[in-house]
Amino acid sequence: MAGTKINAEREHRIEMEVVVDAYNEEERAMGWYCYLEENLAFPFEGRIRKAMASSPLRPGQTVAVTGLAHADLCRVGIFVWVTSNQRDLVAPLAQIAPLNADEATQEAIADWHYWHDQGYAF
Structure with a gap:
């Protein structure tokens, strides 16, 4: 999906709050980890939005996201x-769309x- 439309507001927030x-x-990875640790409220229900080679979960499947x-x-x-x-397992966050999570x-x-x-990397 690389090359999706640029969202200037989101780009600015990421630049100023996440990877500043x-x-x-390593610093970009830790920036993302800290940003998500501060903003994600667990648990929440999620739906698998796409298949990924690194995960056994399939599109449309519902999971409980616990941390x-x-x-x-x-x-x-x-x-x-x-x-x-x-079963408890680790899955890529890129694969999961929140269903009943708070706004943050x-x-x-x-x-x-x-x-x-967008295809950005750490």
Whole structure:
């Protein structure tokens, strides 16, 4: 999905709140992790929005999102703990659309989806 329409407001928020003063991959990864840690309220219900090779979850499936994965794992992408079919597993946040999350959670996830879908990398 790289190359989706540029959202100037979202780009500005990401530049000023998430990756501000981040000069390398590790700093950008930690910026995202801290931003999401501060803005996501767990648990919330989510729906799988797309298939991803790194996940067994399928589009349309509903999961309970219970927390951020450990910061070390999130150095390569943002991952969250989910419960699906009575199993706990780690899934890419880029794969999950929130269903019943608060406004701050929805906006933070939309920011991550935007970043990810634009093809940006840490």
